[in-house]
Amino acid sequence: MNHRLHLRLEQLERATEQLLKATAALGEARSHQAPGPNQWSAAQVVQHLLVAEQGIGQYIEKKVQQEDGLVKSGVGARLRSGLLRVLLRVPFLKFKAPARLTALMPEGASAPPIAELTEQWTASRRHLERLLNEFPAKLLDKAIFKHPRSGMLNIYQTLDFMVDHVLHHQRQVQRISKQLA
16 A cells, blocks of 8 residues: 555544544443434444445445546546535534435434444455555546545545545534533
């Protein structure tokens, strides 16, 4: 894995670890308690991030196999990626999860136990790490992942999004904790 990918993966690991610690600190019962009607519990937030990461990994894996059809990501992708990063860092902004991602979430308010979600996420992260270890250098500047709102991103921009996505939801878990306290 090249150094830039490694640094981003480390950032992602730290952000995920903090989010999982904050969720586990709520305890099993409260982590599954929604703070209000039509709101996610902390466990559902974790599950959403897990499902998103698994989907991103599958998408990247598929695109790497189709490497001949990939185009170079350009200035437009850099601008859209930068805007997405800024918007995800604005504390009061909320985003509706894409319908495709919501469809992958189990029905109802329940989510698996936090220990099970953590175990699944660890497996998913190891899969992502293997993908990044084997990621072809000639594809580093190619558009490899289609974000639902900002379009095609290269692998660096994709990992930046993943870090910012976890950090965005970290703030959500903090809000949930305060509301349940």
